[in-house]
Amino acid sequence: MNAVILAGGFGSRLKPLTDTVPKPMLPVANAPMIDYAVSHLYSAGIKDMIFTLGYFPEQVAAWEEGYGGIKTHNIIENVPLGTAGGVREARELVDDRFIVVSGDALENIDYAAMLLSHVRSGKAATIAVTRVPDPRAFGLVEYDSFGTVTGFTEKPENADADGVVNCGVYIFDSSVLRYVPKGVKYDFARDLFPELVQMRQINAYYHDGFWSDVGSPQSYYEANFKMMRGGFFASPFNSRRTVSHKLGGDDFSLAAYSSLVAGRISHCVIGADSAVASDADICDCVVMSGVTVRGRHFGEIIGDDFTMRILAPDAEKFRNSPEIYKNFS
Numbered sequence: 001m002n003a004v005i006l007a008g009g010f011g012s013r014l015k016p017l018t019d020t021v022p023k024p025m026l027p028v029a030n031a032p033m034i035d036y037a038v039s040h041l042y043s044a045g046i047k048d049m050i051f052t053l054g055y056f057p058e059q060v061a062a063w064e065e066g067y068g069g070i071k072t073h074n075i076i077e078n079v080p081l082g083t084a085g086g087v088r089e090a091r092e093l094v095d096d097r098f099i100v101v102s103g104d105a106l107e108n109i110d111y112a113a114m115l116l117s118h119v120r121s122g123k124a125a126t127i128a129v130t131r132v133p134d135p136r137a138f139g140l141v142e143y144d145s146f147g148t149v150t151g152f153t154e155k156p157e158n159a160d161a162d163g164v165v166n167c168g169v170y171i172f173d174s175s176v177l178r179y180v181p182k183g184v185k186y187d188f189a190r191d192l193f194p195e196l197v198q199m200r201q202i203n204a205y206y207h208d209g210f211w212s213d214v215g216s217p218q219s220y221y222e223a224n225f226k227m228m229r230g231g232f233f234a235s236p237f238n239s240r241r242t243v244s245h246k247l248g249g250d251d252f253s254l255a256a257y258s259s260l261v262a263g264r265i266s267h268c269v270i271g272a273d274s275a276v277a278s279d280a281d282i283c284d285c286v287v288m289s290g291v292t293v294r295g296r297h298f299g300e301i302i303g304d305d306f307t308m309r310i311l312a313p314d315a316e317k318f319r320n321s322p323e324i325y326k327n328f329s
Helices: 033-043 057-064 082-088 111-121 174-179 188-198 217-226
Strands: 002-007 048-053 071-076 097-102 125-132 139-143 149-154 163-173 202-206 244-247 253-256 264-266 281-283 296-298 300-302 306-311 318-326
Touching (some): 002 082, 057 071, 111 125, 111 163, 125 188, 217 306
Parallel strands (some): 264 281
Antiparallel strands (some): 139 163, 244 253
16 A cells, blocks of 8 residues: 655645745644654555645655655646545556545544554545544534445534544545546545545544644644654654754753754744844744744744744633734844
């Protein structure tokens, strides 16, 4: 079984973080998000990976070149083809059974258990699902007591309770690709899955561990601190990976070796080639690569010409809508 990694998204909900970098290459705890997806597959014994690329494809391709011990292929979409359309372009490269994962999400799904569920189901497709407290940003998945998916509700407007949602991780028999037209925009959730539901050919695998689509500045901020102690899985060698070290005690900061820290920091992530000036005092911040920080900052994502305030200054809780401050000093 080989893998297709979806790595062509714009990450529009994360702007301005993604103005000049594709979402899969955004650093989380000083490693690009795509590195966590590759590490997960590598730890599961999958070392043949196909990347579907679209937005700034050269950045992802350059990162791939640093890997040792895995085989990579690239499918570059000159026009957006959707999740299923991009995978359709890889039809000649995929095995008879393959897994599809997001290059810009974080999860610790048990791929071996998911594969066993897929085989036992006898279905052509298996999707990983999980429960979230507020499913309005996702598609609800409905399935029966046998695990057969019976329907989807796309991003419900009203949801007073938690719900089971699609994680964006799939195992397919290659036969499903015959239902995907070539060269046109076609999505799994919107186009392919309704057809497979009618044929009762989708199995649901329930995941009760960690999953985040990292779809907002808040969840991006949280992900950095979630991964400060390392990812869930051992990483394959990559000559381009940033080397970081820990500063402080239990409530430590993670700083790239190429950064310069002259000011005071507490529980921060300091990106590559960045500098915390001697007059800086920052706490609970994520400093992006190549940024010089001055002054006092608390609970912010700090970029080259913006900051995003994530934590309310008077309470340790996340804001629902981060403010963006331009040209901070």
